[in-house]
Amino acid sequence: MSAPAHRPAGIVTRSIASGVDIAVVLAIMAGIYLCLAFARLLFSPQDFAWPATGAVMSTGIFIVVSVLYLTGCWAVSGRTVGAVMMGLRVVSRNGELVGWPRALLRAVFCVMFAVGLFWAAVDSRRHSLQDIVLRTTVVYDWQPESHPAT
Amino acid sequence: MAGAAAKVGGAAGRVLGFGFDVAQHVPGVEPVLAELGQRGAETLEAVDDLTERVLQAVIGRIVRTAVGAVDLTAIVVDNVDLDAVAERIDVDKIIGRVDLVGLADTVIDGVDLPRIIRESTDSMSAEAVLGIRSQGMHADDAVAGFVGKLLRRTPSESGAE
Numbered sequence: 001m002s003a004p005a006h007r008p009a010g011i012v013t014r015s016i017a018s019g020v021d022i023a024v025v026l027a028i029m030a031g032i033y034l035c036l037a038f039a040r041l042l043f044s045p046q047d048f049a050w051p052a053t054g055a056v057m058s059t060g061i062f063i064v065v066s067v068l069y070l071t072g073c074w075a076v077s078g079r080t081v082g083a084v085m086m087g088l089r090v091v092s093r094n095g096e097l098v099g100w101p102r103a104l105l106r107a108v109f110c111v112m113f114a115v116g117l118f119w120a121a122v123d124s125r126r127h128s129l130q131d132i133v134l135r136t137t138v139v140y141d142w143q144p145e146s147h148p149a150t
Numbered sequence: 151m152a153g154a155a156a157k158v159g160g161a162a163g164r165v166l167g168f169g170f171d172v173a174q175h176v177p178g179v180e181p182v183l184a185e186l187g188q189r190g191a192e193t194l195e196a197v198d199d200l201t202e203r204v205l206q207a208v209i210g211r212i213v214r215t216a217v218g219a220v221d222l223t224a225i226v227v228d229n230v231d232l233d234a235v236a237e238r239i240d241v242d243k244i245i246g247r248v249d250l251v252g253l254a255d256t257v258i259d260g261v262d263l264p265r266i267i268r269e270s271t272d273s274m275s276a277e278a279v280l281g282i283r284s285q286g287m288h289a290d291d292a293v294a295g296f297v298g299k300l301l302r303r304t305p306s307e308s309g310a311e
Contacts, residue, residue: 004287009287009290010287010289010290010291010293010294011290011293012286012289012290012293013283013286013287013289013290016286085279085282085283086282086283086286087279087283087286121293121294121297122297122301124298124303126290126294140283140287142283
């Protein structure tokens with residue numbers, strides 16, 4: 001099957017990719033929690049108890065991990081794990097990878113206002129609100145390496 | 151007649167034997183007789199060797215020609231009951247002589263099993279990913295088409311190809 005042209009991706013693939021990314025972030029959080037528990041067990045094995053998890057703390061850690069994860073992935077390769085699975089890549093309007101500042105802003109925007117993704121279903125150019133504000137786009141790109149569309 | 155000839159022969163032999171014994175006792179004749187006897191023995195050995203070699207060559211040639219002229223396989227198939235021969239073969243004994251574990255190890259060593267498993271799983275996962283991606287693309291186009299119809303857009307406006 002030949003790879004498709006670099007055209008904007010739609011709401012279904014982007015939603016699935018986002019779902020996979022949420023699962024990845026949750027897995028990272030579980031890993032952090034287990035590391036914390038093992039560290040506690042290592043230093044005070046006598047009075048070991050599983051670390052308490054408050055809702056505010058968990059939400060805060062979720063936001064921080066998500067922002068770091070998305071920023072790193074988008075700035076380095078334009079693709080998160082979910083995007084790799086669905087063959088997507090976040091690029092700027094000229095087809096090049098987004099820089100670190102824009103990747104950070106987009107990550108914060110996406111995490112804090114995830115609903116903005118659904119504008120991609122309505123928008124004629126398939127842009128989410130984040131894409132419109134930050135002048136980015138999500139394209140189908142099945143190649144492992146980034147090849148800006150000419 | 152034969153009896154007379156035998157008697158004459160026997161008498162001649164005795165005369166010759168007597169003559170040989172006498173000659174052996176004559177000084178100077180004994181070394182000559184010994185040399186003659188050795189030469190005769192060597193000649194007989196040489197003739198024997200030659201005869202054997204000739205016979206080997208001739209018989210070998212005859213056998214080769216005969217075997218070449220005859221289809222031995224057909225003769226065996228026609229005349230030998232191979233099933234009966236096969237029934238008499240003790241297969242267990244033959245298998246007992248074979249180092250089956252060693253043989254299996256050799257075969258497994260020859261087959262790169264990890265590579266085969268790796269390649270097959272790689273191709274399976276690659277096909278699964280391709281399937282998910284293309285299904286997602288079609289779903290995207292379907293949603294875009296549906297929304298485009300709701301909003302009364304032209305197909306080019308909805309982003310679908």
